[in-house]
Each structure stands twice: as structure tokens, then as C-alpha cells.
Amino acid sequence: MLKVDTEKCTGCGECEEVCTFEAICVQDDVAVVDQDACTLCGICVDGCPEGALEFHGKEILLATDLNSWKGVWVVAECRREILVPVTLELLAKSRGLADELGTEVTAVLMGHEIESRAQELISYGADRVLVIDHPELATFTDEVYGNILTDLARKERPEIILAGATAMGRSYIPRVATILKTGLTADCTGLDIRAEDRALLQTRPAFGGNLLATIVCPGHRPQMATVRPHVMRANTPDPGRKGDVIRVLPEEDLLSHRVQVLESVKEQAEGPNLSEADVIVTAGRGFEQEKNVNLARELADLLGGTVGATRAAVDAGWLPGRTQIGQTGVTVSPKLYVACGVSGAIQHIVGMQGSEIIVAINKDAEAPIFDVATYGLVGDVKEILPLLIRNIRKERGL
Amino acid sequence: MNIVVCIKQVPDAKTVRFDTEKGTLVREGVEAVINPFDFHALEAGLQMRDTYGGEVTVLSMGPPQAENALREALSLGADKGILLSDRAFAGADTLATTYTLAKAIEKLGPVDLVLCGKQAIDGDTAQVGPGLAVRLGLPHVTCVSALSVLDDGKTMHLRRVNEDGYDMLELEMPALLTVLASLNTSRLPSLKGKMRARKADIPVWDAQKLGAEPGRIGLAGSATQVVSTSLPTFEARQEMLEGSAEEQVEALVFRFKEAGIL
Ligand SMILES: Cc1cc2nc3c(=O)[nH]c(=O)nc-3n(C[C@H](O)[C@H](O)[C@H](O)COP(=O)(O)OP(=O)(O)OC[C@H]3O[C@@H](n4cnc5c(N)ncnc54)[C@H](O)[C@@H]3O)c2cc1C
Numbered sequence: 001m002l003k004v005d006t007e008k009c010t011g012c013g014e015c016e017e018v019c020t021f022e023a024i025c026v027q028d029d030v031a032v033v034d035q036d037a038c039t040l041c042g043i044c045v046d047g048c049p050e051g052a053l054e055f056h057g058k059e060i061l062l063a064t065d066l067n068s069w070k071g072v073w074v075v076a077e078c079r080r081e082i083l084v085p086v087t088l089e090l091l092a093k094s095r096g097l098a099d100e101l102g103t104e105v106t107a108v109l110m111g112h113e114i115e116s117r118a119q120e121l122i123s124y125g126a127d128r129v130l131v132i133d134h135p136e137l138a139t140f141t142d143e144v145y146g147n148i149l150t151d152l153a154r155k156e157r158p159e160i161i162l163a164g165a166t167a168m169g170r171s172y173i174p175r176v177a178t179i180l181k182t183g184l185t186a187d188c189t190g191l192d193i194r195a196e197d198r199a200l201l202q203t204r205p206a207f208g209g210n211l212l213a214t215i216v217c218p219g220h221r222p223q224m225a226t227v228r229p230h231v232m233r234a235n236t237p238d239p240g241r242k243g244d245v246i247r248v249l250p251e252e253d254l255l256s257h258r259v260q261v262l263e264s265v266k267e268q269a270e271g272p273n274l275s276e277a278d279v280i281v282t283a284g285r286g287f288e289q290e291k292n293v294n295l296a297r298e299l300a301d302l303l304g305g306t307v308g309a310t311r312a313a314v315d316a317g318w319l320p321g322r323t324q325i326g327q328t329g330v331t332v333s334p335k336l337y338v339a340c341g342v343s344g345a346i347q348h349i350v351g352m353q354g355s356e357i358i359v360a361i362n363k364d365a366e367a368p369i370f371d372v373a374t375y376g377l378v379g380d381v382k383e384i385l386p387l388l389i390r391n392i393r394k395e396r397g398l
Numbered sequence: 399m400n401i402v403v404c405i406k407q408v409p410d411a412k413t414v415r416f417d418t419e420k421g422t423l424v425r426e427g428v429e430a431v432i433n434p435f436d437f438h439a440l441e442a443g444l445q446m447r448d449t450y451g452g453e454v455t456v457l458s459m460g461p462p463q464a465e466n467a468l469r470e471a472l473s474l475g476a477d478k479g480i481l482l483s484d485r486a487f488a489g490a491d492t493l494a495t496t497y498t499l500a501k502a503i504e505k506l507g508p509v510d511l512v513l514c515g516k517q518a519i520d521g522d523t524a525q526v527g528p529g530l531a532v533r534l535g536l537p538h539v540t541c542v543s544a545l546s547v548l549d550d551g552k553t554m555h556l557r558r559v560n561e562d563g564y565d566m567l568e569l570e571m572p573a574l575l576t577v578l579a580s581l582n583t584s585r586l587p588s589l590k591g592k593m594r595a596r597k598a599d600i601p602v603w604d605a606q607k608l609g610a611e612p613g614r615i616g617l618a619g620s621a622t623q624v625v626s627t628s629l630p631t632f633e634a635r636q637e638m639l640e641g642s643a644e645e646q647v648e649a650l651v652f653r654f655k656e657a658g659i660l
């Protein structure tokens with residue numbers, strides 16, 4: 001049961017504002033709870049600036065009426081006005097989940113001057129698109145994006161919310177889940193429906209990909225997950241597909257934020273970024289000199305991939321920190337990973353062992369990288385890489 | 399400046415083994431270390447304190463052994479350590495963890511800065527930082543790779559790394575940041591620090607001391623549940639290509655063609 005501590009309550013009305021069930025209102029300067037309407041969702045408990053609201057017992061776990069939450073949501077992400085690949089991958093996945101649940105796929109599109117993307121979302125599988133277009137959304141801030149998504153979710157009550165496990169998604173989606181007091185599973189690589197109770201089965205790697213855990217969120221809604229880019233497949237778009245585009249005007253009070261974006265800098269040259277690349281060629285200390293790293297770049301370009309680095313290569317100043325793969329860098333799982341002059345320290349391995357095919361080139365036949373390699377080549381990168389590049393060119397008729 | 403650094407004790411990647419039959423982590427023989435990212439959060443806190451004065455408090459929720467992690471942080475220069483430990487905290491997901499950490503931070507009094515690592519290398523969730531910020535009513539910035547404080551002593555300029563570059567951000571303390579390893583280089587413990595750490599008193603706060611509601615901590619307060627774990631299967635490994643450099647490269651190109659890469 002939800003209780004009001006009348007000593008602490010100042011009657012400010014904050015709880016009344018946040019309650020989506022109209023279960024609480026201020027009468028004579030003190031909050032009064034309509035116990036029948038209260039679903040024990042807990043939003044007001046955290047919303048109360050005085051700490052005057054409290055649950056009694058363990059009832060919070062009984063949360064809300066689970067069946068009143070319907071629909072699968074995909075949080076669309078635009079990077080420089082373009083939908084990122086994981087959004088399209090999620091639409092395909094959600095389509096399957098929604099069909100199994102007998103419900104709809106809704107895409108939530110936030111940004112400025114992005115409405116033209118709505119039809120694209122529909123063509124990739126959305127039934128409905130909620131468009132929130134506002135100048136304040138031109139640059140991403142956690143608070144504004146988080147507030148709007150939270151507000152929409154409270155009003156519309158989706159049973160599932162999926163977002164890309166991108167820098168942006170992993171930053172603000174946990175805010176939303178915490179405000180909604182629900183579970184969030186990070187960086188999932190598999191999603192399924194458990195038929196008997198419609199639960200979302202969320203599979204994710206832990207311990208740097210050494211362990212897979214399947215996670216459910218039984219007593220809370222929405223069920224929320226961020227999903228790793230590049231593991232699911234997008235559908236071929238159907239430009240003729242029909243859907244509803246619904247414009248939502250965000251309320252002013254959702255738009256305030258304390259973090260200001262001064263500048264957005266694009267460093268990445270053309271080509272895919274690490275988490276979305278099919279092919280990664282990684283440079284280790286074995287390149288010996290900065291200029292040799294160009295061999296890795298050349299091979300990556302030839303294979304339509306991108307260049308990664310070990311910490312040693314980053315420390316040497318050959319490649320920027322954001323290209324570091326491993327425990328304290330990024331985790332990747334491309335189709336092809338070519339480790340060149342990389343010893344295979346455990347801190348590096350944990351970030352790349354999920355790759356489909358791993359090729360290792362190292363002059364030391366005993367290097368631990370060979371333990372995880374699909375194909376191992378023993379030799380000097382300065383000799384092997386030019387040969388490989390030449391051979392591939394020949395294959396391609398270049 | 400009042401700074402709180404959240405550190406987690408995690409299994410050392412070097413000593414972790416997995417039980418292929420059961421698909422679980424083997425707990426025996428696993429050494430525990432401070433989560434690598436958290437060293438950088440601590441270093442950032444220590445640098446701030448060294449410049450602006452104030453105190454760095456390190457906070458960890460975990461089993462009694464997590465005291466070692468706190469002592470290590472003290473040896474590096476943290477002013478005080480607090481261990482949140484109670485059987486009832488066990489099995490916490492990020493929702494319950496952020497509730498518990500927030501209760502402790504509120505108890506410590508007003509803070510200017512809360513620092514976390516980008517993610518813990520066991521759970522790999524990266525959710526505790528942003529979730530904790532919400533609980534504390536603070537703005538947050540994740541993946542910070544550079545940080546400076548303006549002359550007013552409270553406005554920060556930060557670099558936040560993303561997929562294709564970075565954003566430069568401005569915000570005022572109080573705030574919560576999660577940091578990347580590239581933010582700084584961790585210092586080494588000093589002899590004096592080590593001695594102080596050995597003698598330091600590390601208070602242990604349990605659920606009651608925190609005034610935490612039983613339904614919101616540990617397993618009871620977790621919204622998510624792990625239903626099963628397994629080990630990923632990798633394709634057959636370890637074919638060493640043979641012969642001269644030329645021959646090895648030819649063999650590789652052949653395999654690329656088979657795999658549809660070329
Ligand atoms: C807490 C912590 C976190 C860390 N996080 C990361 C991380 O996220 N990512 C990461 O990568 N590392 C990380 N490290 C560092 C890691 O332990 C290794 O030091 C690092 O991965 C080594 O990089 P490397 O393989 O390029 O260099 P080295 O270990 O020096 O290996 C170079 C290899 O190149 C070979 N070689 C030399 N010359 C040639 C040549 N001409 N041709 C072919 N082969 C040649 C050598 O035989 C050797 O095997 C971390 C360490 C710690 C303690």
C-alpha cells in the first residue's frame with residue numbers, strides 16, 4: 001500500500017503530476033491516495049521531493065496490471081539525419097516479436113526535421129511512427145530524449161521497448177528504465193517471446209562475451225532492452241508499405257536540460273564504424289612503426305571494413321583511443337577480424353572473440369592470439385600484408 | 399568539493415574460467431580486482447580533489463571481501479571508503495543496485511560530483527551510472543574521455559565519445575559522470591597511502607543502516623531475472639596455414655573465397 005507521511009508532505013502536487021493513473025491528488029495541502037486506482041508503480045515515490053511517499057511491505061514488486069501494456073516499440077536513432085543500421089535491424093526483429101504477440105510495432109522518432117524518415121521506418125516494418133520533431137531535439141541530450149520517451153511510455157503503455165546499444169542508447173535508455181522503475185537488459189544479442197506468458201526472453205553476453213545469459217523481466221512493464229548493433233538483420237524495405245504517422249508535440253516542461261552541447265565533432269573518416277563493421281583489421285604493436293599501419297588501412301579499405309587497435313597501438317599514438325578493442329575499449333563481433341601483430345592478451349581477446357572468422361598474423365608462432373584464431377599465419381606483417389593485399393586485388397581484377 | 403567514486407570489485411579476467419557443462423562461471427580460484435574503468439573514475443576524482451580541495455569517498459556495494467577494493471582505493475589516495483554489504487543486497491540487478499548506491503550517497507550528504515566507470519567488466523551493462531544519476535536527481539554524461547573545470551570551480555567542459563567522433567559538452571556540478579580508460583593514467587599507490595589504507599576504518603553499512611526498503615534491494619528489488627546461462631559456441635578454431643608467406647596468403651585467400659568474403 002502507498003502511504004503519505006503527512007508530516008513531510010508539503011502539498012506541492014509533484015506526485016499528482018507524475019501519476020499516470022490519477023490515483024493521487026492534493027486536498028487541503030496534503031496528498032491523498034486513491035488506493036483502488038493506485039497500481040503501486042512507484043513513480044510518485046521517487047518523484048516526491050520531500051520523501052513523503054512510501055510503500056509498505058514488498059508490494060512494489062506486484063507492480064501494475066501487466067496485461068494493460070501492449071505493443072512493441074523501437075526507439076529510432078538518427079545520426080546526422082540518417083537512421084542508424086541498428087534501428088532498421090530492430091524493426092525487423094520487432095516485426096517478428098509483434099507478430100508472435102499479435103500486436104503492433106511502433107517506432108519512436110525524435111529529432112529535428114526528421115519527419116521524412118517516418119516513411120522509411122514504415123517501409124522497414126513499423127506499423128506506426130510517433131514523430132517528435134522539435135528544435136530542442138536537434139542535438140541529443142540525455143534528459144530531453146529521456147523525458148520525452150518516459151512520458152510517451154507512461155501514456156501509451158507499450159509492453160516492450162527496444163533501442164540500439166549505441167553510445168546514445170546506452171546513455172539515456174537506462175535513465176528511462178530507472179524512472180519507469182522497470183528492468184533493462186543491456187546490449188542484447190538475442191530476443192524471443194516465451195509463448196506461455198508472453199515474456200520477452202533477452203539474451204546477452206556477459207564477461208566480455210564468455211558467458212551468455214538469458215534474462216526476463218517478469219513483474220514490470222515495459223520490458224526494456226538495448227540491442228547490440230550488427231547482430232540482427234534488417235528486412236529489405238518495402239516502399240509501398242502503409243502505416244500511421246502520428247505527430248506528438250512535446251510539452252515544454254520535458255524540454256529542459258542541464259547539459260549543453262557545445263560542439264559535435266565527426267572524427268571518423270568515411271566507412272563503417274567499429275561496432276557496425278563487417279570487417280575489422282586490427283593493428284597491434286607488431287607494426288613497429290606508425291607508417292606501417294597504412295597496410296592495415298589498405299586491407300580494411302579493400303575489404304570494405306575499418307581499422308581497430310590494441311591498447312599498445314593506441315598508447316604508441318598510432319591510432320585514436322576510440323579504435324581500441326578489448327576490455328577497456330569496445331567489444332566487437334564482425335564477420336571477419338584480422339589481427340595483425342597482436343599478441344592476444346586476455347584484455348584484448350575478450351573484446352573480439354565473438355567475431356565469426358578470426359585471422360591472426362604474427363611472427364611468433366606461440367602467440368596466444370593463435371588460440372582463438374580460425375586461421376593463423378606465421379610471419380612478418382610487413383611481408384604478409386602486402387602479399388595479401390596484392391592477392392586480393394588480383395582476385396578482384398584490380 | 400565532495401566527490402563520490404563508485405567502485406565495483408570484479409573477477410580478474412586473467413583468472414576467470416567457465417564450466418562448459420553447466421555453462422556457468424567457475425567461482426573457485428578467481429581473483430577479485432577493482433573494475434579497470436573504476437581506477438580511472440577514481441583518478442579523475444583524486445585529481446579534482448588535489449586541485450580544488452575537498453574529499454573523495456569511495457563506495458562499493460558487494461560481499462565483505464569488497465573491503466579489499468576499498469582499501470586499494472584508499473592506498474591510491476581516497477579519503478574514505480564505505481562498504482555497502484548485506485546478504486539482502488545479493489542478486490541485485492541495476493535497478494536495485496542504483497537504489498542502494500543512491501541511498502548511501504544521500505546519507506553522505508550533498509555531493510558535487512559522482513564518478514563511475516563506463517561499465518563493469520563482469521556484467522558489462524553500463525547502466526548503473528545513468529540509473530544512479532536519475533535516483534540522485536543529477537544530470538549525467540557517459541563515456542567521458544576528457545574533462546576540465548572552468549574558473550568558477552563548478553562548470554565542467556567534457557568530451558563524450560560516440561561512434562563517429564565526440565561531443566563537447568558543458569554542465570554544472572553537481573553531476574554524475576561515467577569515464578573511459580582514456581580519460582587519464584592511474585597513479586600508483588604511495589607507501590604512505592598503503593600504510594594509511596591498512597589502518598583505515600572502513601564502515602560497513604547494511605540495509606537497515608541505509609534505511610533501505612526491503613522490497614527494493616537485492617533480488618527482491620530487481621526487475622530482471624536471469625533464467626539461464628550458457629557458453630557461446632565458437633566455430634572450429636586453430637587452423638595454422640602452412641608454408642612460405644606466399645603459400646599462407648594463397649591458402650587464406652582460398653578460404654576467404656570459400657567463406658564468401660571475396
Ligand atoms: C586493466 C587492463 C585493461 C586493458 N585493456 C585493454 C584493451 O581494452 N585492449 C587491448 O588491446 N589491450 C588492453 N590491455 C593491454 C593488454 O594487456 C596488452 O598489453 C595489449 O593488448 C598488447 O597489445 P599488442 O598485442 O598490440 O602488443 P604486444 O603484446 O606487444 O604484441 C605484439 C605482437 O606482435 C608480434 N610482432 C612483432 N613484430 C611483428 C612483425 N613485424 N610482424 C608480425 N608480428 C609481429 C609479436 O610477436 C607480439 O605477439 C589492458 C591491460 C590492462 C592491465
Ligand SMILES: Nc1ncnc2c1ncn2[C@@H]1O[C@H](COP(=O)(O)O)[C@@H](O)[C@H]1O
Binds near residue numbers: 407515525526
Ligand atoms: N556494486 C557496485 N558498487 C559500486 N559501484 C558499482 C557497483 N556496480 C556498478 N558500479 C559502478 O557503476 C559502473 C558501471 O557498472 P555496470 O552498470 O554494472 O556496468 C561501474 O564502473 C562502477 O563505477
